[in-house]
Amino acid sequence: MDAKIAQILDGKALATKIQGELGDRVRSMQTQIGRLPGLAVLMVGDNPASAAYVRNKERACAKVGIASFGKHYPANATQAELELAIHALNEDDRVDGILVQLPLPDHLDAISLLYQIAPDKDADGLHPINLGRLVRGEPGLRSCTPAGVMRLLQEYRIDLKGKNAVVLGRSILVGKPMALMLLEADCTVTVAHSRSQNLESITSQADILIAAVGRTEMITANMVKPGAVVIDVGINRVVNLDGTSRLAGDVDFDAVKTLADFITPVPGGIGPMTVAMLLENTVSSYIKTAEKIGKN
Numbered sequence: 553m554d555a556k557i558a559q560i561l562d563g564k565a566l567a568t569k570i571q572g573e574l575g576d577r578v579r580s581m582q583t584q585i586g587r588l589p590g591l592a593v594l595m596v597g598d599n600p601a602s603a604a605y606v607r608n609k610e611r612a613c614a615k616v617g618i619a620s621f622g623k624h625y626p627a628n629a630t631q632a633e634l635e636l637a638i639h640a641l642n643e644d645d646r647v648d649g650i651l652v653q654l655p656l657p658d659h660l661d662a663i664s665l666l667y668q669i670a671p672d673k674d675a676d677g678l679h680p681i682n683l684g685r686l687v688r689g690e691p692g693l694r695s696c697t698p699a700g701v702m703r704l705l706q707e708y709r710i711d712l713k714g715k716n717a718v719v720l721g722r723s724i725l726v727g728k729p730m731a732l733m734l735l736e737a738d739c740t741v742t743v744a745h746s747r748s749q750n751l752e753s754i755t756s757q758a759d760i761l762i763a764a765v766g767r768t769e770m771i772t773a774n775m776v777k778p779g780a781v782v783i784d785v786g787i788n789r790v791v792n793l794d795g796t797s798r799l800a801g802d803v804d805f806d807a808v809k810t811l812a813d814f815i816t817p818v819p820g821g822i823g824p825m826t827v828a829m830l831l832e833n834t835v836s837s838y839i840k841t842a843e844k845i846g847k848n
């Protein structure tokens with residue numbers, strides 16, 4: 553009997569396709585609007601997952617034709633300094649999307665900063681207004697990583713209705729909005745976290761398993777139901793014995809791929825999809841602004 557191998561959900565390929573389409577949309581709107589779309593990213597200190605994000609994002613922005621207004625602050629930046637920067641970007645007509653890289657150093661209050669971003673420039677979908685719209689099922693800017701997961705599942709025509717979905721992780725950035733989007737798609741959703749008991753018995757019930765924990769390869773084969781769809785959101789930097797480093801997910805890919813039906817790789821899975829959704833949110837705010845100008 554041939555060993556079964558899961559089908560790879562190729563986030564990188566889909567992200568490239570989406571970016572191509574966004575580039576076409578930007579080119580067709582640019583003369584009418586008279587400027588390029590703009591995305592501003594505020595990063596404080598150095599976090600390896602954030603650094604990978606910034607790298608990929610800047611490359612993708614250049615490809616699509618989005619102007620980058622990034623600013624990298626030292627780890628001791630103050631709350632007031634960042635608030636001031638956000639207020640200036642809210643008023644800046646060249647900027648359609650604003651994103652504050654998370655996590656922030658402990659002395660900063662991320663929740664309060666997310667309140668400061670103008671909701672229609674909230675490219676990350678993390679402002680309370682946009683999270684509220686998600687809870688209520690209203691249209692609005694959606695959080696990029698869970699939106700990227702949903703788009704990838706849709707591309708491969710994975711049926712979600714009535715399926716048991718387990719989300720591991722309950723952050724505002726990933727776990728919570730992910731659970732809400734799966735619920736909106738008619739899954740039966742369980743959210744597990746660091747205080748959940750008997751994780752293995754929870755995850756082995758999952759038809760759709762989403763790992764968003766930040767623990768290298770913690771999802772082992774015994775935790776996965778045969779035939780499951782396994783989505784690995786984790787981006788962890790692992791240092792090899794020779795001192796070089798690589799990115800790894802939250803899932804033990806080599807073991808789990810022998811029993812799952814579908815699996816996302818790291819790199820090449822949800823990371824590029826997150827970037828694609830961020831650019832899509834930015835372009836959609838850009839087009840909305842243009843429509844407003846047209847109406848005046």
Ligand SMILES: NC(=O)c1ccc[n+]([C@@H]2O[C@H](COP(=O)([O-])OP(=O)(O)OC[C@H]3O[C@@H](n4cnc5c(N)ncnc54)[C@H](OP(=O)(O)O)[C@@H]3O)[C@@H](O)[C@H]2O)c1
Pocket residue numbers: 601697720721722723724725726727744745746747751764765766767784785786787788822823824826827
């Ligand atoms: N691919 C992408 O585009 C993308 C985007 C965003 C984040 N990420 C990556 O995804 C991972 C998660 O990100 P995040 O921002 O959600 O992280 P986070 O804010 O640190 O949240 C991690 C979640 O995992 C839970 N958790 C931690 N250890 C656990 C354990 N041993 N068993 C069960 N649950 C556990 C935590 O539980 P408690 O709530 O109880 O603490 C928390 O809810 C990170 O690796 C991050 O770099 C990737």
Ligand SMILES: Nc1nc(=O)c2c([nH]1)NC[C@@H]1CN(c3ccc(C(=O)N[C@@H](CCC(=O)O)C(=O)O)cc3)CN21
Pocket residue numbers: 601602604605607608609651652653654655676696697725787799818819820821822823824826827
């Ligand atoms: N506000 C905010 N929103 C986010 O979505 C976000 C943060 N902060 N902070 C960091 C995490 C991590 N995120 C990431 C991390 C990596 C990629 C990414 O493109 N990864 C590529 C590999 C890049 C490389 O090799 O350097 C991949 O293929 O996974 C995307 C988003 C998004 N994240």
